[in-house]
Amino acid sequence: MSSFALAGARIFDGETWFENHVLMVDNGRISAIEAREKVSRELPLRDARGAMIVPGFIDLQVNGGGGVMFDGNCGVDGLREICRAHARFGTTGLLPTLITDTREATAVSVAAGLEAARSGMPGFLGLHLEGPHLSIERKGAHDPALIRPMEDEDLAALLEARKGLPSLMVTLAPESATVDQVRALADGGVKVSLGHTNTTCKTALAYAEAGASLVTHLFNAMSPLTHREPGVVGAALQSGQLWVGIIADGVHVDPVAIGVALRAKNGPARLFAVTDAMSTIGTDMTSFTLNGRTIMRENGRLTLADGTLAGADIDMISTVVYLHRTVGLPLEQALRMVSVYPAQAIGLDRSRGGLTAGKEADFVVLDDDLGVVSTWIGGEVAHSIL
Numbered sequence: 001m002s003s004f005a006l007a008g009a010r011i012f013d014g015e016t017w018f019e020n021h022v023l024m025v026d027n028g029r030i031s032a033i034e035a036r037e038k039v040s041r042e043l044p045l046r047d048a049r050g051a052m053i054v055p056g057f058i059d060l061q062v063n064g065g066g067g068v069m070f071d072g073n074c075g076v077d078g079l080r081e082i083c084r085a086h087a088r089f090g091t092t093g094l095l096p097t098l099i100t101d102t103r104e105a106t107a108v109s110v111a112a113g114l115e116a117a118r119s120g121m122p123g124f125l126g127l128h129l130e131g132p133h134l135s136i137e138r139k140g141a142h143d144p145a146l147i148r149p150m151e152d153e154d155l156a157a158l159l160e161a162r163k164g165l166p167s168l169m170v171t172l173a174p175e176s177a178t179v180d181q182v183r184a185l186a187d188g189g190v191k192v193s194l195g196h197t198n199t200t201c202k203t204a205l206a207y208a209e210a211g212a213s214l215v216t217h218l219f220n221a222m223s224p225l226t227h228r229e230p231g232v233v234g235a236a237l238q239s240g241q242l243w244v245g246i247i248a249d250g251v252h253v254d255p256v257a258i259g260v261a262l263r264a265k266n267g268p269a270r271l272f273a274v275t276d277a278m279s280t281i282g283t284d285m286t287s288f289t290l291n292g293r294t295i296m297r298e299n300g301r302l303t304l305a306d307g308t309l310a311g312a313d314i315d316m317i318s319t320v321v322y323l324h325r326t327v328g329l330p331l332e333q334a335l336r337m338v339s340v341y342p343a344q345a346i347g348l349d350r351s352r353g354g355l356t357a358g359k360e361a362d363f364v365v366l367d368d369d370l371g372v373v374s375t376w377i378g379g380e381v382a383h384s385i386l
Helices: 075-087 103-119 152-162 179-187 201-210 231-238 255-264 316-326 331-337 340-345
Strands: 003-007 010-012 021-026 029-035 045-047 052-055 057-062 091-099 127-130 168-172 191-194 243-247 271-274 287-290 293-298 301-303 363-366 372-377 380-384
Touching (some): 057 127, 075 103, 091 372, 152 168, 152 179, 179 191, 191 201, 243 255, 243 340, 271 331, 271 340, 331 340
Parallel strands (some): 057 091, 091 127, 168 191, 243 271
Antiparallel strands (some): 003 021, 021 029, 052 363, 287 293
């Protein structure tokens, strides 16, 4: 790995904009953001050839990309293709997400994730297992025949998998997992996210006290906020310890609801954006298969035959554009929702999620129209249009 300075663009480190500065990269990590005139002439100076340099995007819910779904047939090569596909859109780190499947397929998928971790695959941050321990009532596009309660064998397998992964996130419903199981997972370093659940606000808050620290795709596949029963939505916004993922694609959540949620959310935990992307990202596919069922792609929507939404057809830079231009967020806030906050949500903020000294040199160069010029992972170019 080399050392160099990247110049010629405004730099956003996750908190502050820097003008007439350069991004200093040393052996794959950020060493500093320095005034250009202070840079040693001996250090190679590269031209960013864009308008701005921003922290790399981190996506905690990615079901697929580049024509590949993360499932029992994906393998390590498939995971590599998913990471490559999303790098085109500014994603420098992601959690491949396995939708509810059989115990056998789950084991094969976890094994592929463990191999990806051992190989140091660029862009791979760990795994997200969305199910199978969910609520039938709030199954969404998950196959109800595969949903089941968590058993001792499942708990042991998750705790063992976590030992070999940089991060492991598990979406579950209180209807299919006990408080004690959640506590054991959290104590073992697994990030527990509440989702696909029809439980009450009171129960959701009790699970948060037991160690659940995230909520999966706010408003979707969960009990809603009403005036007498605030549901999981109410718990997500009320609890300052629950980090909350949201799909900002103009399909899953109305922009008004996104704005209301942002204003209502108690900290220090915050809302962050996920794509919930499927294999269609980076392709011209018009359909694909999920658990033996055909998913149709049309007008930005992915649906089962009955119209049920099945993941999302959006990438991370499009999410930033939507949050900024449609929801009306300041660009800085939109960028933090796809970088700083997801890194904090899974405890990787010491190494990722910003452009401060010591962190991985994961960043994106954007043009004035918020198009991706280049994506860098560990100080190396993962994608470039130049």
